[in-house]
Amino acid sequence: MNSSVIIFPGSNCDRDMAVALKKFGFKNRMAWHDDTELPKSDLVVLPGGFSYGDYLRCGSIASKSKIIKSIINFAKSGGLILGICNGFQILIETELLPGTLLRNKYLEFICKNVFVKIKDQKNNYFKDIKKDILKLHIAHNEGNFFCTQDEIKQIEDNDQIALHYSNDKGEINEKLNPNGSLKNIAGIFNKKKNVLGMMPHPERMIDKYLSGSDGSIFFETLLNNLK
Numbered sequence: 366m367n368s369s370v371i372i373f374p375g376s377n378c379d380r381d382m383a384v385a386l387k388k389f390g391f392k393n394r395m396a397w398h399d400d401t402e403l404p405k406s407d408l409v410v411l412p413g414g415f416s417y418g419d420y421l422r423c424g425s426i427a428s429k430s431k432i433i434k435s436i437i438n439f440a441k442s443g444g445l446i447l448g449i450c451n452g453f454q455i456l457i458e459t460e461l462l463p464g465t466l467l468r469n470k471y472l473e474f475i476c477k478n479v480f481v482k483i484k485d486q487k488n489n490y491f492k493d494i495k496k497d498i499l500k501l502h503i504a505h506n507e508g509n510f511f512c513t514q515d516e517i518k519q520i521e522d523n524d525q526i527a528l529h530y531s532n533d534k535g536e537i538n539e540k541l542n543p544n545g546s547l548k549n550i551a552g553i554f555n556k557k558k559n560v561l562g563m564m565p566h567p568e569r570m571i572d573k574y575l576s577g578s579d580g581s582i583f584f585e586t587l588l589n590n591l592k
Contacts, residue, residue: 411452424454470545
């Protein structure tokens, strides 16, 4: 399977993502934000970081990059697009995903491990995954997902919620919400479920001796579902 990781000025998780993808069997290529065409890909990843220093709204300047037109066309054709952290923010700015991401509830940068419960498994990202509660890492200042009442109703009606912040038992409540995100949302899909944006970093959890291995489960599942 072929993958591409997009590099924006200020990206800082692009190499981590490339290492993770290669470890689990993807043939990965790096693509520069100023390119106009994507490499041949089965999966395109917008990585975490601070594109353009997070000036204006996070991801807003990156959403105007030359490569974005090809990314939007790839999504419209049914191609898989994964946005992690800042990549999630960029996908929202391109309107490939609904809602917005606000400053964290207590206006603090959050960097810690969290548990997330997989809400929907009828997609190529989570189908037949070994466990539905994953321990992943978050590191963000603007991860507080918000949308209007009409939008959240539509998101729920279409089963577009991908992940909720939870505990290790899968319980979901306000005390387990690290950033104030509406309904503990940690990740969402587009309507077709080929575009996924999530704040947690699976690429940081691929080695049990360094951090944790639940990210490995995510990448293994994704690759198996694409074969």
